[in-house]
Amino acid sequence: MHHLRYFLAVARELNFTRAAKSLNMSVPPLSQRIRTLERELGTPLFDRSTHHTRLTAAGEALLPLATSVVADFDAIPRLVGQGAAREQVRLAVPDVLNPRHRRALGDAIRDLESQWAVSLRQMPSLEMESALLSSTIDIAIAHVGTTHHSVSSRVLYSEPLGVVVDASRFPGRASLTTADLAGMRYIQGPRHWDLGAGRTDRLAAVGAVIDTDAQFTDISGMLIFLRSTAAFTVVPLESEAAASLDRTEYAVLPVEDMRETLTTYLLRRTSDPWLDPVAAVLGTADARPD
Numbered sequence: 001m002h003h004l005r006y007f008l009a010v011a012r013e014l015n016f017t018r019a020a021k022s023l024n025m026s027v028p029p030l031s032q033r034i035r036t037l038e039r040e041l042g043t044p045l046f047d048r049s050t051h052h053t054r055l056t057a058a059g060e061a062l063l064p065l066a067t068s069v070v071a072d073f074d075a076i077p078r079l080v081g082q083g084a085a086r087e088q089v090r091l092a093v094p095d096v097l098n099p100r101h102r103r104a105l106g107d108a109i110r111d112l113e114s115q116w117a118v119s120l121r122q123m124p125s126l127e128m129e130s131a132l133l134s135s136t137i138d139i140a141i142a143h144v145g146t147t148h149h150s151v152s153s154r155v156l157y158s159e160p161l162g163v164v165v166d167a168s169r170f171p172g173r174a175s176l177t178t179a180d181l182a183g184m185r186y187i188q189g190p191r192h193w194d195l196g197a198g199r200t201d202r203l204a205a206v207g208a209v210i211d212t213d214a215q216f217t218d219i220s221g222m223l224i225f226l227r228s229t230a231a232f233t234v235v236p237l238e239s240e241a242a243a244s245l246d247r248t249e250y251a252v253l254p255v256e257d258m259r260e261t262l263t264t265y266l267l268r269r270t271s272d273p274w275l276d277p278v279a280a281v282l283g284t285a286d287a288r289p290d
Contacts, residue, residue, distance in 0.1 A: 001073055003037040004066045006030055007045060009134050011063050014053045022130030071271070074135055086117040089278055092140040094125045095190070098159055099240050101264065104285035105141065112281055124190075132269055139275055139282065140267040154266040154283060161260040163232040164222070164242065167251045175254045182207030185231040188215045189222065199234070199260065206258075208232075219244070226250065236262050 009019040010030070020030045038045050045059035055063065077088065089112075097105070109118050121137060128140040132151050145153040163176065165184075170176060186200070186208045204210050214231075216222040219241055222233055227249070235242050235252070242252045266283050268275055 001070065003033055003040075004070055005134065006033050007037055007059075007062065008066055008070060009130075010034060010046065010053070011055060011059065011066075012133055013130075014055075016053060018130075022127070022134050023136075070135065086113075086115055087274070089116050089118050089139060089275070090121060090137045091118050091282075092121045092123050092128050092131060092137045092142075094128075094141065094143055095122060096143070096236065096239055096241065097141070098157075098236065098238055098264070099243070100238070101157070101285065102240075105282070108281050108285035112278060116278060118278075128267055132267060135269075138268070138272065139278060141282070142265050142267050143262055145263070145265045146267060150270055152268055152270045154279075156264045156266055156283065158261040158263040160237050160254060161234050161262055162237040162242075162252055162254040164226060164235055164245065164250055164252050165232045166226050166228055167247065167249055168228070169230070170251060170253065173251070173253060175256050177256050178206035178258050181232060181255070183209065183230065185209045185211045185214060185229070187211065187222070187225045187231050187233045189233055189235075190215070190217050202258075223250070234260065 006019075006023065009023050010016060013019040013022065016027050016031055020027045023030065034045065041058070041062075043058040044056050045062060047054040047056050091109075093105070109120075112118055123131065125140075125142040125144040128137070128142045128144070129146050129148060129151055131137045132140060133148065141156075145155075163181070170180065181203065186203050188200070188211075200210050211231075214225060216225055216233070222241075223245075225231055226233065237252060237254060245252060266279060268279055
């Protein structure tokens with residue numbers, strides 16, 4: 001069964017590096033296990049070259065069978081355990097959540113406890129689609145949507161983004177304009193903080209300096225980069241990261257003419273109707289005020 005999962009990951013990505021990443025493993029053992037499966041079946045499943053990875057005719061024939069077998073195998077606990085125990089749901093959440101949404105999500109999980117055993121996993125939003133497709137999670141709260149036909153994406157809400165700067169930069173200001181950012185260094189955060197398509201290009205267009213070597217990975221790194229320098233980063237205005245800052249040292253300011261938002265989605269596999277009740281409850285837990 002594990003070997004079929006490895007096969008499906010490579011068949012989905014048609015790239016061993018991306019497939020290995022989606023499985024949280026390295027490329028050599030993944031390649032070795034695919035070769036083991038090929039030896040057992042007596043035929044190559046992939047046409048490999050330095051420029052591409054493609055399914056062979058045998059791989060094309062195996063793909064629907066493997067998909068069906070893995071789906072049936074994953075359904076066994078639900079089918080044999082109906083009425084005997086709570087169903088297991090693996091929920092992925094991102095590293096950054098709106099505080100109001102975090103609280104509402106906790107309430108929603110408690111509401112599900114009588115029928116569902118929800119286990120939480122934290123991961124970057126950019127990894128969630130692959131995790132859903134490889135069946136390592138069941139449902140996800142993400143800051144990145146999807147266009148994959150096997151995954152549905154529902155918008156929960158969007159929240160405004162602003163900038164964090166050293167408090168000495170703009171004393172007494174309640175907001176900025178993009179003109180204020182001209183000549184300042186844009187410090188990029190980790191991937192889950194910097195998901196807006198084209199954001200770097202838009203900031204460069206208003207005169208911000210894009211420093212590709214300056215990237216922080218946590219709050220402490222962000223503060224070191226920004227302290228007493230002509231630099232800024234972009235964060236959700238209502239985030240706990242923003243709320244935790246000492247406002248005597250750092251300012252969190254909206255930018256009047258920069259309509260940047262961070263959108264939060266509910267992602268799930270389209271082939272899993274058993275998740276409908278869970279999605280319905282989680283879908284009502286968002287960051288909009290009561």
